[in-house]
Amino acid sequence: MNAAAATPVRIMLVDDHSLVRAGLRSLLGGESGFDVVGDTGDAADGIRMAERLRPDVVLMDLRLSDTATGDGVDAARRLLATVPGTRVVMLTSYGGQRDVLRAVQAGASGYVLKAGPPEELFRAVRAAASGAMGMAPEATRHLVGSVVGPEPVLSVREVEVVRLLARGHSNRRIAAELFLSEATVKTHLIRIYRKLGTDNRVSTVGEAVRLGLVDVGSLP
Known part of the structure; x- marks a missing residue:
């Protein structure tokens, strides 16, 4: 086993539902190669926590209800600007085209549906940690359609x-x-x-x- 394989992916969770965070902790903690180093339900606190913990990947709920910071996409944009090198994977219950595009434009490295199989989440986290994109199939279809279709994408x-x-x-x-x-x-x-x-x-x-x-x- 090489050194890279022996080093777990350090993950942080930002979701304003404590039950969701608990479930993700349990799910990710049971998967080899993952280490959940922190979690919070507040976007601003998540940015401060990421500065302190320097996780490899942050799982960010897209529908955060922190009106001061904005939704999860806004929080992801701020986090990526504040903590360079950290990757963000958006986690949501809905994979609409507009949300997928906003997430990618904000710099997210992945987009996973909460209702999807655990393997999709694991793949997305590993892909993001390695510098690649980890997208749920539904999100990928939206993204590809926006790129190859006739509709332009605004910044x-x-x-x-x-x-x-x-x-x-x-x-x-x-x-x-x-x-x-x-x-x-x-x-x-x-x-x-x-x-x-x-x-x-x-x-x-x-x-x-x-x-x-x-x-x-x-x-x-």
Whole structure:
């Protein structure tokens, strides 16, 4: 057995359901080559814990309810920026295309459904730890469809701009909300128009809704 094989993958759990964390601890703890080094139900605490523990892989619940930090994708983005070298695998009960794309754009190395077989979770963790992508089959289909299909993919920042645009915000208001300059917002809009094949704010919002980038139910 070589040294790499003898070194367990150090895993940290971030999920706001204590029963889920307990179940994951038990499941992963019973699998050879895994060591769960910490867990928390709070996103901000998870980032601080990751800074201290330096895990190889963080299993992050996508539907975290920490409104101060955002959902699990937002927490993953912040964690990856704060703790370089750590890999994040998103864990969720739903594998919608928009969530999969957001997770990958945020830098996640994997996306696994909670209802999936344990082997999918194990594979995703091992793949992420080795620097590869570990995706559930459902997530992979969404990701491949978005890459090879005709629909363009916006960056995370561009999606944020579009969502504020959909709420009727002016460039100045968008700039203030995202802590950007108005010139930067205009640059983002030019790129968004090009990617979506639109030429004005109304058609851009319409196309964003069609692509599922904007939830109609969230609009004023």
